[in-house]
Amino acid sequence: MKPATAVIDINRTYKVHTEFYANPAARKTIILVNGSLATTASFAQTLRYLHPHFNVVLYDQPYAGQSKPHNSHNRPISKEDEANILLELIEHFQANHLLSFSWGGVAAMLALAQHPARIENAVISSFSPRLNRPMLDYLGNALTHLHAVDGDSVGHLINNTIGQYLPSLFKRYNHRHISSLDTHEYLQMHSHISQVMHSDTHCQLEHLATIETPLLFVNGEHDAYTSPEDIRLFEGTIKRCQFATIDNAGHFLDMEHKNAWLQCRAVLLGFLLGPARATTGYRAQTDLQHAIAV
Template identity: 25%
Template sequence: MAEETSKNVVVGKGVTIATQAFGEPYAPPVLLIMGAMASMLWWPDEFCRKLVASGRYVIRYDNRDTGLSTKYAPGNPPYSMEDMAGDAAAVLDAYGIDAAHVVGMSLGGMIAQILALSAPERVSSLTLISTSPMGLDLELPPISAGYMEHATTAESLDWSDRGQVIDFMTKDARMVASTAHPHDANRIRTFVERDYDRSGGLLSATNHFMLQGGDTVKGKLTLLEAPLLVVHGTTDPIFSVEHGRAIADAVPGSEFITITGGGHELHQDDWGTIIPAIVRHTD
């Protein structure tokens, strides 16, 4: 069985990032960066192991304010998306990796773009899932009205109340789910409970809604050096498929894969498309 190891990475200024690696360190490294409010657990264990079975060394980690990583008082995060891109580079340093194949989802895709554009020598290839282009002045479709109606209820939520938060996050997962596959609400709720309890709550994670950044890469996406794969669901209610298309159109030679009926999630029924695509892209 492939080895799985965990370590805490100190990235400076009292910031510690919790990480976990799957597989053999001699295999091509793949760094997974997850999105807003989501700990590393939102890269499912079995998703990581399937990448390992395809001959990859996989590293996932908790972004600041999620999971077991450093957390801050809610309301005014003292860090930017550029700092979070620096965290990704520090994780690679801690594992002795000069460059990795970077896979980012949602906010993680934005962080991955900043990393690839500000430190191109660290990124062997870039895969962006369910995210939006950084640094391009484009008019793209907004978040869907249905999801926005749901999201506004978060303003009145008591984020220190476990029951309220789990109810909200379970509904949130339903709101962003695939329209092509069954949604297992009981399984999702059990997972959200696990994530909540491991993180000690999600109050600090709300800082991700107030993040600033991206100015350092303004206008640079067209200059991306890393080979690019874009994967996007056709019914994503947060970043519509036009966001993914805009990224691919901006980068010559990129590959664009749509997931028919795909939402803003890594639905297990779509892994048969997503994982082989990542493996091909990282060969």
């Protein structure tokens, strides 16, 4: 499947590369928010089970992927900037649903706290409101390597921690991608992590409590960094939320093995479409593509 691509001007400040995967039979559109250091390629596996049901929108942050040539990189982009970019893209593509992965959950939830009227429901995957000890250790080591602009060490760190359950081919693609980024991308992630680690609260629970959009939080059973237990901190804080755990999966969920892919497909479609419309009639694709999301 080949998307329609466009570069969208966001408030005359940023230019964002977008990919629109049209489905003539679909009545709804879903927009996907990837994690730090990621590109649209990070959703290659997810796209396979969403596109039969939705129009799908992917995009690169201004500092990443195919958005890079269209922007200056003289200062890091804040999580508030990323939330505003997302809100503009929701309106531009008239998106009805949202799916975020990992650190993309910060921008997604900040955007949802502004009550975008078009969004009917949203999935927040591999995210946690709590920085637990494994995550703090990972972020501390990442800061050291990012400050030194040591892409090789950043790549090994990711594969040995949050990416430990990825197939070996994915790990090779991840390392190749991460070790060859531009300097400003490492500095962008350094700024993001520094902001997170030195703030009083990771994700402003009181502010996010105003979210009215129905949410599904999805985490991997073996993910020590954004764990199924820690995500339950949102229980009782966000009014309309559900939780799902993918068995025998780590942080990268549907990228890790076929059964995790099948579980993710069933869980996400069951929530986004409702049980009556979700189907299990699609076979998992086994060819691996470049994918990285943090």
